[in-house]
Structures are given as C-alpha cells and as structure tokens.
Amino acid sequence: MSEIDALKSEIRAFADARDWEIFHTPKNLSMAVSGEAGELVSEFQWLTPEESMKERLSAEKLKDIKMEIADVALYLFRLADVLDVDLAEVMREKMKINETRF
Amino acid sequence: MSEIDALKSEIRAFADARDWEIFHTPKNLSMAVSGEAGELVSEFQWLTPEESMKERLSAEKLKDIKMEIADVALYLFRLADVLDVDLAEVMREKMKINETRF
Amino acid sequence: MSEIDALKSEIRAFADARDWEIFHTPKNLSMAVSGEAGELVSEFQWLTPEESMKERLSAEKLKDIKMEIADVALYLFRLADVLDVDLAEVMREKMKINETRF
Amino acid sequence: MSEIDALKSEIRAFADARDWEIFHTPKNLSMAVSGEAGELVSEFQWLTPEESMKERLSAEKLKDIKMEIADVALYLFRLADVLDVDLAEVMREKMKINETRF
Numbered sequence: 001m002s003e004i005d006a007l008k009s010e011i012r013a014f015a016d017a018r019d020w021e022i023f024h025t026p027k028n029l030s031m032a033v034s035g036e037a038g039e040l041v042s043e044f045q046w047l048t049p050e051e052s053m054k055e056r057l058s059a060e061k062l063k064d065i066k067m068e069i070a071d072v073a074l075y076l077f078r079l080a081d082v083l084d085v086d087l088a089e090v091m092r093e094k095m096k097i098n099e100t101r102f
Numbered sequence: 103m104s105e106i107d108a109l110k111s112e113i114r115a116f117a118d119a120r121d122w123e124i125f126h127t128p129k130n131l132s133m134a135v136s137g138e139a140g141e142l143v144s145e146f147q148w149l150t151p152e153e154s155m156k157e158r159l160s161a162e163k164l165k166d167i168k169m170e171i172a173d174v175a176l177y178l179f180r181l182a183d184v185l186d187v188d189l190a191e192v193m194r195e196k197m198k199i200n201e202t203r204f
Numbered sequence: 205m206s207e208i209d210a211l212k213s214e215i216r217a218f219a220d221a222r223d224w225e226i227f228h229t230p231k232n233l234s235m236a237v238s239g240e241a242g243e244l245v246s247e248f249q250w251l252t253p254e255e256s257m258k259e260r261l262s263a264e265k266l267k268d269i270k271m272e273i274a275d276v277a278l279y280l281f282r283l284a285d286v287l288d289v290d291l292a293e294v295m296r297e298k299m300k301i302n303e304t305r306f
Numbered sequence: 307m308s309e310i311d312a313l314k315s316e317i318r319a320f321a322d323a324r325d326w327e328i329f330h331t332p333k334n335l336s337m338a339v340s341g342e343a344g345e346l347v348s349e350f351q352w353l354t355p356e357e358s359m360k361e362r363l364s365a366e367k368l369k370d371i372k373m374e375i376a377d378v379a380l381y382l383f384r385l386a387d388v389l390d391v392d393l394a395e396v397m398r399e400k401m402k403i404n405e406t407r408f
Contacts, residue, residue: 038344140242
C-alpha cells in the first residue's frame with residue numbers, strides 16, 4: 001500500500017470507529033478543510049514574509065504551525081478518500097497543467 | 103524515497119525551475135493554501151450534503167473538485183517542504199491527539 | 205433605515221427575486237463567505253506587504269480587489285440578515301471585547 | 307457621516323491607538339479576513355443546512371456565530387478603509403453586475 005493510501009486508511013479507521021457521519025460528507029469535509037486552512041493562515045497573518053521562514057520561527061510557533069498543517073492534511077486526505085480521488089495522481093496531473101500555463 | 107517525499111521533490115523542482123521566490127515563503131504559501139481551500143469550498147456551497155456525495159456528482163463536477171483538491175495539496179505539500187515538516191508524521195501525531203480528545 | 209439595513213434589504217430583494225433557497229441557508233452562506241475570502245486572499249498572495257499598499261496597486265488590480273471585497277461583504281451581510289444579526293452592534297461589541305484583550 | 311464610515315473610523319481609532327502596523331497592510335488584513343472566515347465556516351461545518359437556520363440554533367451557538375461574523379466584518383471594514391474603498395458603492399456595483407449574470 002502506498003504511503004498516502006496508508007494514511008487515508010488510518011483516517012478512515014479513525015472516522016469509522018467514531019461513526020462520524022460528518023466525516024463522510026464531501027460538503028462538510030470541504031468546510032473542514034477551509035476552516036483549518038483559515039487557522040493555518042492565521043498563524044502567519046502578522047508575520048512578515050521574512051519572519052515566516054523556518055529559521056526565524058520559534059520552536060513553539062513552528063509546533064503550532066505543524067498542527068495546523070496536519071489538520072488541513074487530515075481533512076483533505078479524508079475528502080480525497082470519500083471521493084475516491086488518487087491524490088498523487090491528481091497532483092501530478094495538475095502540475096502538468098501548470099507547466100503549460102506558466 | 104517515500105511517496106510524499108517524492109511528490110514534495112517534484113513540486114520543489116517545479117518551483118526551482120521557475121525561480122519562484124513566492125514558492126519559498128511560508129506566509130505566501132499559507133495564503134495559497136487558504137485561497138485554494140476557498141475555491142474548493144465554493145465547489146460545494148450550493149449542494150446539499152446528499153448532492154455532494156460521490157455517486158451524485160456529475161463527471162464534470164467531480165473533475166473540477168479533483169483539480170481543487172490537487173491545488174490545495176500542491177501548496178500544502180510545498181509548505182510542508184519549505185518548513186521541513188514530515189507530513190505523515192504530523193498527521194499521525196495529530197490523530198493521536200484527537201483520539202484522546204474525542 | 206440605517207445604511208447597513210438598506211444594503212441588507214437590497215441583497216434580500218435580489219435573493220428573493222431569484223427564489224434562491226441557497227441564499228437563505230446560514231451554512232451555505234458561511235461557505236460562500238469563506239470561498240470569497242479565499243479569492244480575496246489570492247489577490248494578495250504573491251505581493252509583498254509593501255506592494256499590497258493602495259499607492260502601489262495598479263488601477264486594474266485595485267478594481268479586482270474591490271470586487272472581491274464586495275463579494276465577501278454581500279454574503280456576509282446576507283448571512284447577518286438571515287440570522288437577524290445587527291452588524292454594527294456586534295462589531296462594536298467585539299471591539300469592546302478586544303479592547304480589554306489587547 | 308454614514309453608518310459604515312462611522313464604523314470604519316471607530317476601527318481606525320482602535321488600530322491607531324495600538325499603533326498596529328499590521329492593521330494597515332492590505333496583505334495582512336486579507337489574511338485576517340480569510341482566517342476569520344475560516345472560523346465562521348467551522349461553526350457550521352457539522353450542522354445540516356436545516357440545523358443552521360436561526361430557529362434551530364441554541365442561544366450559545368448563535369452568540370459564537372455572531373462573534374465570528376463580527377470578526378470577519380471588522381477586518382473587512384478595516385481593509386476597505388485602508389484601500390479607500392466605499393463598501394456600499396462596490397456592493398451595489400457588484401449586485402448590478404450579478405443581475406446581468408444571473
């Protein structure tokens with residue numbers, strides 16, 4: 001099993017164990033992705049671009065950011081799972097499209 | 103190399119080839135994640151939860167959604183890369199935290 | 205009628221004329237606010253903070269930004285309207301809370 | 307002074323009193339709008355469209371939602387202020403554009 005598929009199946013097990021209907025609805029999952037992305041952007045909103053670089057972030061701040069990245073990723077992987085989306089495939093497809101655009 | 107690391111390095115090569123400073127700043131990348139998450143949520147905003155299920159989506163709509171998922175993922179993986187974040191690790195760490203919470 | 209109430213009622217008339225169920229559901233309206241906020245943040249994502257200042261923006265860029273600000277405002281006012289929220293009142297209430305916080 | 311201008315000037319006074327540079331940069335303000343919109347959408351993510359209607363919300367939930375609406379509005383009005391955007395004008399302009407579109 002690929003690394004991404006392994007993660008998807010761990011998240012699925014987590015959702016199933018809690019019988020979370022909410023974890024199965026693409027509409028709700030898209031809201032969760034967006035909500036967590038909002039928390040992620042909040043972490044950076046008062047930093048200058050320079051201050052946002054890894055070497056300038058405090059250990060504590062970096063930890064907070066990591067947790068927000070994880071939250072976005074968890075819901076995004078779950079959304080990909082419920083929609084049967086092969087994440088690696090669509091990412092590579094989109095990069096190919098971008099290559100011709102930029 | 104893990105699947106996620108492979109994807110990160112492909113995105114990095116894409117950014118480096120275009121000498122995109124913007125692709126290297128966590129602040130800007132967090133904005134890109136948030137912007138793409140906004141486009142993703144827009145795809146679902148006028149659907150009922152039921153209409154958002156995979157079997158109810160048209161092929162065209164599903165394709166649009168896939169491209170938005172890919173966009174969020176590309177910027178999120180890039181952000182993880184510039185901050186040296188092990189995505190699989192933080193996702194598993196966050197799931198463990200959530201297990202005790204829920 | 206206050207200026208904000210006048211705007212709310214114009215947006216309501218717009219929605220009613222089109223019999224838009226979607227325009228009446230707080231859940232969907234919150235998604236629309238979030239989606240439009242994503243487009244707004246996208247306008248600024250590759251600018252430095254300095255480049256984002258009014259005097260540095262091109263007329264065309266400023267026009268695009270204005271339209272995105274309008275979109276967020278339209279859905280936000282509509283959401284306030286369907287939830288019977290007095291926007292001016294809650295803004296002043298929140299400022300008071302913030303005053304004690306900061 | 308119009309109601310919206312009065313609110314803008316109160317927010318400006320709040321920012322000036324704290325000498326918040328961050329409150330003056332459109333890039334940062336767009337991130338704050340997006341971050342708060344993320345918190346707003348989070349309030350609704352696990353509700354069905356029906357449960358999100360005013361009459362179904364608990365007093366406590368409605369209060370939380372009001373505070374999130376206020377946060378989005380505060381940053382949006384501040385952004386309009388620093389960019390010299392007449393909010394009522396652009397909202398009406400955008401509605402006119404939408405009228406021809408829908």
